[in-house]
Amino acid sequence: MTTGIPLSRLLKTHFGYDSFRPLQREIVEAALARRDVLAILPTGAGKSLCYQLPALAREGVTLVVSPLIALMKDQVDQLTAAGVAATFLNSTLGMQENRDRIEAIRNGDFKLVYLAPERLMSGAFLAEVQRWNVTALAVDEAHCISEWGHDFRPEYRRLRELRQALPQVPAIALTATATPRVRDDILVQLGLRDPAAFLASFNRPNLNYLVEPKQDALARVVHFIRERGQESGIVYAQSRKRTEELAASLRASGIPAVCYHAGLETAERARNQEAFLRDEVRVVCATVAFGMGINKPDVRFVIHADLPKNLEGYYQETGRAGRDGLPADCLLLFTRGDIVKQQRFIADISDEEARDNAREQLEHMADFAESDACRRIGLLDYFGESWPEENCGACDNCLAPRGNWDATVETQKLISCVIRVKQAGGPPVGIRHLADILAGSRAEKILARKHDKLSTYGIGKEHSAAKWAEIARTLVRKGWFAVDGGNYPVISVTDEGVAILRERRAVSLTRLMEGEKTTTRRAGDIECDAELFEALRNHRKQVADAAGVPPYVVFSDVSLRHMAREYPGDKAAFARIPGVGDRKLNDYGPGFLREVSTWLETHERRKFAPLPDPRASVPKPVLNGTTFATLELWRAGKNMDEIAAKRGLAISTIESHLGAIIESGEDIDPRRCYSEKEEAEMRAAFEGSDDLALKPIFEQLGGRMSYGKLRLFRAIEARGASLQPA
Known part of the structure; x- marks a missing residue:
């Protein structure tokens, strides 16, 4: 049962906004219709509101599963400041305060209660939860439930027991980052029933992605931070020792900084985090332990002083910048040495499948760092999303392209050398060994295999072995070399590579990364005094x-x-x-x-150019695989009943798919969704209604129109209005 208060009024009263962000309205409506929901929205897209607003619009209490104590406290502080009755239960509370809060929850004094999965599933606590008037379950950071996710938390797996204990309670699972494999795992592990799935674009348009070679890393980090005045930022490093050294060096350079890692005492870790959140220090130097609990919206830069293990982690960590939607910069300092270090850690993983998965993820990360293509295209492609533009205008490769050079001779030498090694017999070699042959190395491994006798030995002394290795990796990305093997990868020439050599084709390659780039920070800030x-x-x-x-x-x-x-x-x-x-x-x-x-009283009032209409720059929703499958059947002339039967899905799910399809820009003939008579009835019912909730319209029409049909009518009408000239 809902409270009857219009959603638009709740949105303005408690959160201060006049309109929803993309997909928020649809997610809220699905939740209020008591459907299970899976929402994949990028950081800064307003995920929390998707379960907080329904909690205010319905009777009872919403349980929120949250992975970190700091994140719970932060969310409750913000809700309390907005006039929302919310609380948390965790280990920071004394026994009496814990008892008092539980009693207040039983009495219905709170609309939202935040708990960690460990607390929910401990002892007899599940029986206590069953005594509350729980009307919804929200699982935040839902990717933690998947062993294929980068923040896997085994205790999240037991949440299915909570669902079994509260079988009639609908659930909403939310995360900012999940590959298709992780998304499927969330659905299975959480037992979502015929869920309404919402997948927004992974693009963070306000983030500027920069990759530079790691040369005198400390000096570069200091310079980068000083360029940004009093702005706040995070510096990520792989080891605890390195975070401490970076923080000390920044303080010595006059930049207020603290470190954060799992090896610190709990009290010190909490003090350092609090100092950063309260703007008492500008920078925190951290390992990935400094993660999901960071809800600070005005982080203006994230620096990776070391290479992340995978692109999912990189996306999540850079996503802590610019959560407020204002421009922010993400700098990655890259060296092949970091890959070698990571490979050593991966070699120690005992489980073969996990080891292969980690190695594959590292390769994706290295390819991203070394690529000469748009960073945004590479990042979105990893999550199964295409980027329609060739130049995003907000990454180093688009803002300052490296230019090309004639690499015909170098390519011929590299391909020839691989062929000569193969002709000489013996096992194939890796990139580093190949580079040493061309550079004329006298290393023991070269002499032992008599590779100093090859005709290609030493024919590349004009370049260092390191540069030859970089060029070889470029040929791998071009598809002219293939890499095979696990701990000791070796290379071979592909058919395309053989053709390059045989036909003596001219080869032009992008220049390698060479030091700090001059890139213009992108537009998008809110001009003000x-x-x-x-x-x-x-x-x-x-x-x-x-x-x-x-x-x-x-x-x-x-x-x-x-x-x-x-x-x-x-x-x-x-x-x-x-x-x-x-x-x-x-x-x-x-x-x-x-x-x-x-x-x-002492300053002149300034005038500013009008801000662009945010609706004009809202990206169209991205269609996920299941929605696109519905679209293909719809284009083939199937009606909703036929599509539902063929796909084994509920009509309501097909209606939700069609709503997303309309919003993505597809033209839908309304006559295939409802009759002229039904259209007239719905138009009359919507006339004069300024609320976003469909329940009053549904009730006004006596339930003659399904929620899905009402949603389709509104989507079609909204699309028609958006196509009208201004």
């Missing part, structure tokens, strides 16, 4: 310190930038600022209004 923005930031820090919460809990940088360009003069104007709900208007409005008023 910079000095007023800093004044508002200082006021926000004072307010946050007094309340004992991080500054972003008070207001995000996006809200402050809007204040610093619109100069609100009264409560009505302040209420129109994005992110200002009723509670924050009353709690914080007077103080911020005074700051703006005081500022204008």
Whole structure:
């Protein structure tokens, strides 16, 4: 049962927004229709609201499974500041406080309760949960349930027991990153029943991806951070010792920094994280242990001082930058030495399948780092998504292309050398061995196999062995060399490579990475009065310190930038600022209004160009495999009943697919979805309704139209309106 309060009013009252982000509305509606839901949305797309808003719109309590204590506290702090009754139960609470909160939950005093999976499944606690009026289950960071995910948590696997204990309670699983394999695993492990699946684009348009060779890494990190004024950022490193050294070096350079890794005492780890979240230090140098609990929206840069193990981890870690939607930079410092280190760790993995999987993931990561193609294309391709543009305008390879060079002779020498090694007999060789032959190395392995007697020995002394190895890896990416083998990969020439040599084709290759690049930071910031923005930031820090919460809990940088360009003069104007709900208007409005008023006493009001309409730049939803299968049958002339029967799916699922298809830009004939009479009825019912909830319309029509048909009508109408001239 729902509360009857319009969704649009709840959205503005508690969260301060007038409209939903892409897919949020559809996810909320599916959840309120008591369907199981799988939502894959990128970081910063507003996943939390997808279960928080339904919790406010329905009776009872929503259980939220969250993997980290810090993340629970942060979410509850933000909800409390927004006037939402939320709490958490975890090991930080004393016995009496724990008992008091459980009693309050039994009494229905909270709308959302955050728990770790370990707590949920411990002892008799599941029986306690069954005493509560649980009406929904939300599983945050759902990729943790999959052994194929980068943050696998074995205790997440037991959540099926929770579902069995609460069989009538619908579940929503949410994550920011999941490959198709992980998505399938989530569905199976969580036992989602005929779920409404929503897959948004993995693209983070506000992130600028940069890859540079690792040369004097510390100096580069210091310079990169200094270029960014007072902005906050994260520096990731592979080892605990390295994070400590980086943090100490940054402090010695005058940059406030702390380190974070699993080897620190719990209290010190918590202090360092809190200092970063509260803007008391600018930078945290961390291992991947500094992860999901970081909900700080104004991280303006992420630096990888060492190579991540896989692209999924890289995506997740870079995704901690720019969660507020404002521009942010992601710098990766790359050297082949990091790959060698990772390969040594992988060789120690005892399970053969896990070892092969780790090796494959590392290869994807290395290919991404060395590639001369658009970074965005490579990253999205890994998640099964295509990028339609050749130049994204927000990565190093698009902003500063490396240019080409004539590599015909080098290519001929490399291919010839592999062929000569094969003709000489003996086992094939790897890239490094091949490079040593061409460079004329006197290493024992070369002499022992008599490779110094080959006709190609030493014919490449104009380049170092390292450069020959780089060129050889480029030929692998071109498909002219093939790499085979596990711990000791060897190369061979492909048919295409043989043709290159035999036909004496001219070869042009992209230049190798050579040091720091000059790239222009991309547009997308919210232009505002910079000095007023800093004044508002200082006021926000004072307010946050007094309340004992991080500054972003008070207001995000996006809200402050809007204040610093619109100069609100009264409560009505302040209420129109994005992110200002009723509670924050009353709690914080007077103080911020005074700051703006005081500022204008001694400064001129500036004028700014209008901001672009955010709806104009919203990417079309990406169709996942199952939705595209429905589209193909629809294009073949099948109706909804036929598609549902052929695919073994419910009509409601096919209707959801068609809604996503319409929003992706496909033209759908409404006559294939509903009759003219039904269309007239629905149009009359929707007339004058400004709420996003379908339940009032459904009830007004006496249940004659399904929710799916209502959703299709609205999607078709919205698409028609969007095609009208402005």
